[in-house]
Amino acid sequence: MTDSSPAEAQERQGPSKSELKKRAKAAEKEKRKAETAEKQAAMAQQKAADEVDFATEFYGPLPVNQSQSRPRRERSQISTLSSRDGESVLIRARLQHSRAQGNKLVFLNLRQGIHSVQAVLAMKAEKVSKQMVKWAAGLADESIVLVEGVVTRSPVPVQGASVSDVEVHVQQLHLIAGVAERLPFSLEDASRPDTEYQQADAQFNRVLLDTRLNNRVVDLRTQTNQAVFKIQAAIGDMFRNYLNANGFIEIHSPKLQGSATESGASVFKVGYFKGTAYLAQSPQLAKQMAIAADFERVYEIGPVFRAEDSNTYRHMTEFIGLDLEMTIEEHYHEVMELLDGLFLSIFRGLREKYQHEIETVRKQFPAEEFKWREGPEGTLKLTHREAVQMLIDDGVEMGPTDDINTENEKRLGRLVKAKYDTDYFIMDKFPMEIRPFYTMPDPEDPTVSNSYDFFMRGEEILSGAQRIHDPGLLKEVMRSKGVDPESMKGYVEAFNMGCPPHGGGGVGLERVVMLFLKLNNIRRASLFPRDPKRLEP
């Protein structure tokens, strides 16, 4: 049979165009089907892997009370990572922020104190599941996490982290402690300098000081504050080290007093069983009694209390006094010079060992580098009379023995800076009439006293003097200043048993921190500041 159907004829001629299209479609469909099956198989595999991954605890919260095992696996410091390219590390850190990119990648900003690093969590078969990525992306800012990963050199410098040359490729991620409440402000906002807020197009909220102090636990976590309190601790350490090396011993004197110790200044009253006690406004009396008790050279670091209803940028009701007192052999300048040596050792120590912290603070609080005179000329020393003359020459109207008020102190600071290029100087020989009754008069001119103040950036940071150790002279000066010696019998009696000539000074720790770093408000230099309006947190 040669005769054929049209279809057969067509077949012999080859498939028609429409038929070809149809077949291509089907093949395509089949292919896609196979691909989908493959994908599904892959996804099923991945899902199984995820379950394994969950089961083997690649991520998730850790038990709250821990203390169940102690593998002694070392935790790494973020500050050391730059030199550890390729190493596997375990890091406990604050999660400052996590940022997802698609659903397979999360960037984590990890913070430890003043250091931070970027960590990257990328989906990866059998290691990092999609769920793990999703979980990580959902972690609250300021959670505390434990990250295991590999330090890897970053192809481009990482922005927004203090470690910019490496990042951590995350393999495991655990939550140590979550955040149960909305943060009062972001750490980024809390870390901006005032200049950023002042820009017209600023897109963020300014975090006011009161808001910060109300939420101090969060505020203290900024790199700025971490640096501020490292510097505060360093100043205390250098104070002690210098004095220990110079034959001083540390004492602790009681803050609860049977009577108000220094006349004039306001004092807090304490209910003391059935009576009343007073909070010490300074360790002045106790220091002097320690000298009368033969301790020769003593210092104390402790709280002092001032019940002054003053809400300025430089007053608190409680602050840390760095106080010292020492015997004098020949001349009260022995004390003044020791105090000068003490300050120089602190300034030098900060410059040598805390430059990174100083620069960290400066990013938020811009300031000129703190300057002092080194070399043979030594620290600038002006007499009170010379200082007043500088002010008079600059147009200030005042008498030669007038007290220099806060405004004029700052003006003097500017004049001194312009003329001598120093932020630090000593003023000596204050008029007797503006110093407390326990101040020793000058042996040649009793209108002047053996007393001094130290200044930083135009503000007083230390007040000190030779003290009167002779009970007869003490009573005489008390009377001349209108203080009845009988009203402070206990104080006067301390000198009846024989007390060597001595002098000293008191420094406000927070004031030194504030002025060295130019923080502009003393509350920023106090962990949990106290003023007439603030007793919390």
Add this chain to the structure above:
Amino acid sequence: MTDSSPAEAQERQGPSKSELKKRAKAAEKEKRKAETAEKQAAMAQQKAADEVDFATEFYGPLPVNQSQSRPRRERSQISTLSSRDGESVLIRARLQHSRAQGNKLVFLNLRQGIHSVQAVLAMKAEKVSKQMVKWAAGLADESIVLVEGVVTRSPVPVQGASVSDVEVHVQQLHLIAGVAERLPFSLEDASRPDTEYQQADAQFNRVLLDTRLNNRVVDLRTQTNQAVFKIQAAIGDMFRNYLNANGFIEIHSPKLQGSATESGASVFKVGYFKGTAYLAQSPQLAKQMAIAADFERVYEIGPVFRAEDSNTYRHMTEFIGLDLEMTIEEHYHEVMELLDGLFLSIFRGLREKYQHEIETVRKQFPAEEFKWREGPEGTLKLTHREAVQMLIDDGVEMGPTDDINTENEKRLGRLVKAKYDTDYFIMDKFPMEIRPFYTMPDPEDPTVSNSYDFFMRGEEILSGAQRIHDPGLLKEVMRSKGVDPESMKGYVEAFNMGCPPHGGGGVGLERVVMLFLKLNNIRRASLFPRDPKRLEP
């Protein structure tokens, strides 16, 4: 003329016997006269010399306010004199006592802190006048003097001075500060051990603790007390040095609080402008907040206040707390072991560097040497349950989770000493029910807690624990202990912002001093102690 008078005849015969006697007498008289004249001349000369000596200030009081010149003459330390035989030295010292021998010799006992030396002032032409000797003999005990003299090897060991191989031969003697009142007791009497007072034939007055504390400035001058406070300062230093070396920073937290921080304990109320404040009973809350604020490892040395009307030998209303808090990586034993390392470093430091002070104290307060375990076995660690079992085995009737009272703590201390030969041990895993609400329960047995106490000579000197950092668990435990979380909202909220696992402890400085030295009363370890009955001096 050959005839002669009988006298002439006699003359020729030579003088009669009576005449001879007469002449001898006259010659004698003449001689004596010459000698007297010579003596008078010498005396006049001496008198003139004395006047010169007075005029050139070989002795006499120095001007009160000094600071007139500054020759920079070095003052010598009594402790260095043994090796300076033949040297001329200048010494400022306390005159403990002067004793005249005849009218030409005075022995002076000079004291500087825990060191003393004998000085000898002998009349010597043109250098040391009789008046000078008389003046020196009349100087009041406890005057402060400036002595110039030559160090001279003593032919026999000097009694009653810490330097016994040399004495100082005085050339000049000046009074720096006198004593205007009768001393309440002599330094010798104040320095005797109890055993001397207990002798039946004791010839001196026992100086009672209250008398000492009322006149603390004089009492503190004893060599015993000079050593006690050197050791106190050393403990503070070693505490800081160890912690600084282990990554801690010092913080200062406010003592004025807006509310009573720890429920239960008594708290002092302070009038705070128009409101009320409370004195912190510990830095517990502030330390924990510093951890929540990322400071990682913190310590504080400062006063803590306890309004407990308790007048025992081991309680004060104000004392110095050595507090620390640190994050935990895996197990709370990290904290316990760090605290153990801290105490061992203090004990070792005292043994290595303060043996002289320890021995000085022991003369007045006899005690067995403080013992602890060194070597690979390490510090003895008992669980609370094991400790209770030791007491039960010794016949004490108590339940396994009962608190161990003070009396039984001492008994336990004796049992431990007998069995393990140590005065220092750690008790771990206290029952949850006898610890404060912020204590972390054990992960496996919630009736037990992750907490510990440290003991010295059978008395608790440190209490510490892992704290609850999870706000949910904290509220749960608070409720279970009958504390309303709402009543301490500020405290609970501190943990809502994310806080790492942490633990710490608090040490009473004075208690460590008292127990190490076995002073038997904590007031002896406090410069100016405060208790419900004492706010002065």
